[in-house]
Structures are given as C-alpha cells and as structure tokens.
Amino acid sequence: MLKPCLAALLVAALPLSALADGDDGRLGLAGLLSGKNKEDLPPIILSAGMPLADAPWVLQSGTYYEFEIQGDGSQELALVGPEFFRAIWIDEIVVEGLEIRPLGLDSVEFDEAGEMEIGFVAIKPGRYYLKVPGSTGETQRLEITIK
Secondary structure, eight states: OOOHHHHHHHHHHHHHHTTTTOSTTTTTGGGGGGGGGGGEOEEEETTTTTOSSSSSSOOOOTTTTEEEEEOOOOSSSEEEEHHHHEEEEEEEEEETTTTESSOOOOOOEEESOOOOOOOOEOOOOEEEEOOOOTTTTTGEEEEEEEE
C-alpha cells in the first residue's frame, strides 16, 4: 500500500519540479533559440573609409541576436574580433543561402561585394570590439558590451 502511495505522490510532484528550476516558460520550447528571445542588430557595413556602424552595441547575456555584415566590394576588407567571437556562441552564419555552423570564429573577410548573416547567443559579459585590421580610426571599430 505504501509503494503505490509513494509512486502517486512522486508522479504528482514531477510537474512542480519543472516550475522550481527558475524557468518561467517565457522562452518557449526552443529555450534560448526561441523567437521570443531574439533581437535583430543593425548591420555592419564594410566599405572603404566608411564607419562600420552608427552606434556601439549593448547586448544582454543569454539573448539570441542576428546581424548582417554587408561588403560593398570597394576594397578587400576583413573584420576581426577574436575576444568577441569567444564570448558568444555562434548558432549559424548564412552566406547566399548556405548555412554554416562553426565551432568558433576569429575573423571574416570580403574579397568582393557580398552579404552574410550571423546568429549568436551572447554569453560572457565584458567589453569587446569588432574592427577592420590595421585600422586606427574610431569609425573602423565597433565597441560591444555584453551585460
């Protein structure tokens, strides 16, 4: 008699344990990758002598972000930011419909005009940057803060 009562009590308590894990259910079944947790960032423009972005990015750890990098082909340009790329988890990079799921990234380079989209989850709080390598101007550097 005791075993069936304990089994029934355990089965009844299981749904309550799901509530106790701090998950309020607002993200949906996909968790961090849920559409409710996604934000679009302004694009980064790679063009000779032009600013990369209009303003610094302030990101929230645990939020999924997507942004585009657009190269106009005016010059062969790269974008580096190894510390930033190590502070995020990259879900995918999309280039002309081709989805790439990398384990890590150090830099990207545009030899000609093109566009790529990067989807990622911000992970490690801190201050980071993306910049055109070899450049010294502030407009060739995007400051990024993950809170």
